[in-house]
Amino acid sequence: MTNIPSGTIEIDGLRIQANHGVETQETIVGNTFEVSVKLRFDAEHAMRTDRIDLTLNYADIVALVREEMKFPSKLLEHVVFRIYQNITHRYTQVSGGEISVYKLNPPIPAELNRVGFTFRW
DSSP states (O other): OOOOOEEEEEEEEEEEEEOOOSSHHHHHHOEEEEEEEEEEEEOHHHHHHOOGGGSOOHHHHHHHHHHHHTSOOSOHHHHHHHHHHHHHHHOTTEEEEEEEEEESSOSOSSOOSOEEEEEEO
């Protein structure tokens, strides 16, 4: 069995204004969200050839995330799943990863940094 050199592309802390949440006010006013994405893929050809078409494009992934964040959802779990579906449909070479979406100002009477959901596969 050969060991395939895998790599991970990371986008960390992408901030986006969006309208996700259970409360009516959240869907009207919105909130600031932070999205982080880690995508594992076979990086051998990109590493050996220095060809951009053999890797994952950061800008395209950011655009995909921004597009999915435009559509309001009640649950962060639903938002994350839509992002996952969009990325894995577009980039079939992704073999695993992690997507996190955090709400930075949740309507909770507590002092905290953020709340969120992470999906790993």
